[in-house]
Amino acid sequence: MSIHATITQYARMLSNLDAWLQAAIAHAEAKKFAPEIFTQARLAPDQYALVQQVQSACDAAKYAAAYLAGQTAPSHPDTEKTIAELRARIAKARAYVEGFKESDFAGGGERRVAPAWMQGRSVGGDAYLTRIATPNFYFHVSMAYAILRHNGVALGKADFIGVKGWDEIGDW
16 A cells, blocks of 8 residues: 555544544533543543544644655644544644645655654654554544443444445445
């Protein structure tokens, strides 16, 4: 799978994440509680809360795209407190990654990637995408899904994948 195809899939999953938050709002309204209760929900005491899972998923997508295109990702401080603010962050991250063209990633597989957390070390672009960026992105997206599902939001596999019927998949 090409870098561009992977980044395009990240954008699709960010759209799905936004739809899950919309479902969370509807669930909270139906049960008559504030949707913001979800923002601090977590699966385990030592795990990130929903707000941090969403922030991390957005960051994983934007940094992967930026690093592999040889660019600097925009800064998005972690200040979100509400579902509406999380949805706005998702929209910014999705718009950013959707702005890349396939040609932006020319040479990205061979490009050395050196995120600050690697403390001066680097890794090749292909290894970064397949061994770090993609698992990290899907970990945080999956945890956000699991937190919402665990807290009663009616989500299923089709919601995670982002299709309600096979006709949406297109040409096989």
